[in-house]
Amino acid sequence: MSLEIPAELLPTDGRFGCGPAKIRPDAVAALASGGRTLLGTSHRQQPVRSLVQRVREGLATLYGLPDDFVVVLGNGGSTAFWDIAVSSLISRRSAHGAFGEFSGKFAKAAAAAPHLAEPVVTSVEPGQVVLPEAAEGVDAYAWAHNETSTGAIAPVRRPAGSGDALVLVDGTSAAGTVPVDFDQVDAYYFAPQKGFGSDGGLWFALLSPAAVTRMEKIAASDRWIPEILSLKLAHDNSVKQQTLNTPSLATLVLMAEQLDWMLAAGGLEFCTRRSAESSAHLYQWAEHHASATPFVARPEWRSPVVGTVDFDSSVDAAALAATLRSNGIVDVEPYRKLGRNQIRVGMFPAVEPDDVRALTVCIDWALPRL
Ligand SMILES: *Cc1c(COP(=O)(O)O)cnc(C)c1O
Numbered sequence: 122m123s124l125e126i127p128a129e130l131l132p133t134d135g136r137f138g139c140g141p142a143k144i145r146p147d148a149v150a151a152l153a154s155g156g157r158t159l160l161g162t163s164h165r166q167q168p169v170r171s172l173v174q175r176v177r178e179g180l181a182t183l184y185g186l187p188d189d190f191v192v193v194l195g196n197g198g199s200t201a202f203w204d205i206a207v208s209s210l211i212s213r214r215s216a217h218g219a220f221g222e223f224s225g226k227f228a229k230a231a232a233a234a235p236h237l238a239e240p241v242v243t244s245v246e247p248g249q250v251v252l253p254e255a256a257e258g259v260d261a262y263a264w265a266h267n268e269t270s271t272g273a274i275a276p277v278r279r280p281a282g283s284g285d286a287l288v289l290v291d292g293t294s295a296a297g298t299v300p301v302d303f304d305q306v307d308a309y310y311f312a313p314q315k316g317f318g319s320d321g322g323l324w325f326a327l328l329s330p331a332a333v334t335r336m337e338k339i340a341a342s343d344r345w346i347p348e349i350l351s352l353k354l355a356h357d358n359s360v361k362q363q364t365l366n367t368p369s370l371a372t373l374v375l376m377a378e379q380l381d382w383m384l385a386a387g388g389l390e391f392c393t394r395r396s397a398e399s400s401a402h403l404y405q406w407a408e409h410h411a412s413a414t415p416f417v418a419r420p421e422w423r424s425p426v427v428g429t430v431d432f433d434s435s436v437d438a439a440a441l442a443a444t445l446r447s448n449g450i451v452d453v454e455p456y457r458k459l460g461r462n463q464i465r466v467g468m469f470p471a472v473e474p475d476d477v478r479a480l481t482v483c484i485d486w487a488l489p490r491l
Pocket of ligand 1: 140197198199200201223224265267268269270291292293294312321322
């Protein structure tokens with residue numbers, strides 16, 4: 122090890138990744154103990170169905186979800202949900218706001234589909250935010266609530282003039298922290314390995330009545346939909362507290378534990394406050410630092426959950442991240458394809474604000490010694 126950061130400066134937990142992100146030690150302990158009655162048991166029997174129900178109801182409670190929305194889940198993570206939306210929610214043509222890797226990937230999935238017209242894609246440089254604009258013939262509008270690859274947070278609101286087109290928002294890193302107005306969205310979908318401090322492999326979608334109607338209509342049409350991409354099959358299983366095929370039970374246990382923790386601590390308001398405290402510290406530190414600046418220039422676009430900080434040429438951010446890693450502070454490397462002299466810090470509700478403060482202390486200790 123090149124540099125050893127004094128132990129008294131280190132955070133209590135050194136996991137600052139943006140997905141997979143920190144899983145609370147208490148949740149892991151619950152998996153080891155309580156999990157014994159669930160792990161390795163049938164997902165068609167009552168104990169696992171009760172677990173699925175606990176997660177679905179926990180999400181509805183956390184969000185204060187309107188009664189006519191439905192919580193649907195399935196296998197394959199958010200990436201699978203893009204293809205599910207392409208198969209089961211977009212009738213003919215979608216429009217996308219693309220402002221980073223993830224919002225761009227959904228646009229690519231729609232463009233690749235032979236049964237859809239070419240999508241309308243509005244793109245901006247990483248670090249900025251763009252929502253799709255209303256356009257003729259578009260029946261679904263899509264963007265990411267939080268662009269995890271850049272640390273930019275976008276609003277969730279129906280584009281003016283979008284009529285009865287669906288609004289599909291990727292909430293993968295914002296979910297569990299940032300509130301959502303469910304009048305403004307028809308499918309709010311995410312995976313549990315970020316804000317929900319769980320493991321990957323599943324997707325969840327909070328669906329409006331309009332989204333369910335669209336799903337039914339497309340399912341009844343002559344479009345070929347592989348079973349694993351059928352939102353209707355996922356929906357029909359979910360309302361019976363099941364999944365089409367075997368889910369990761371460990372992921373569900375961790376998710377249920379995290380939801381219980383969030384709700385007991387004060388719900389979404391508590392989560393929002395914790396991440397706001399962590400991110401306010403990180404951005405203030407970066408703004409006052411001689412060689413650092415927040416990557417996202419406009420303060421209202423700075424994500425409360427994924428903080429990106431650029432360094433000037435006096436700092437080798439990769440060497441900094443490697444030094445931190447050798448001291449047990451992991452996953453502050455920037456999104457690989459962004460290619461910037463940067464660190465990226467996950468500040469989901471599971472992360473202690475004091476640990477974010479300790480992180481910047483460790484960076485300030487390490488920088489002059491690199
Ligand atoms: C991580 C992430 C994804 C991909 O999630 P997977 O579960 O790995 O498919 C998609 N969108 C956003 C915004 C993400 O942060």
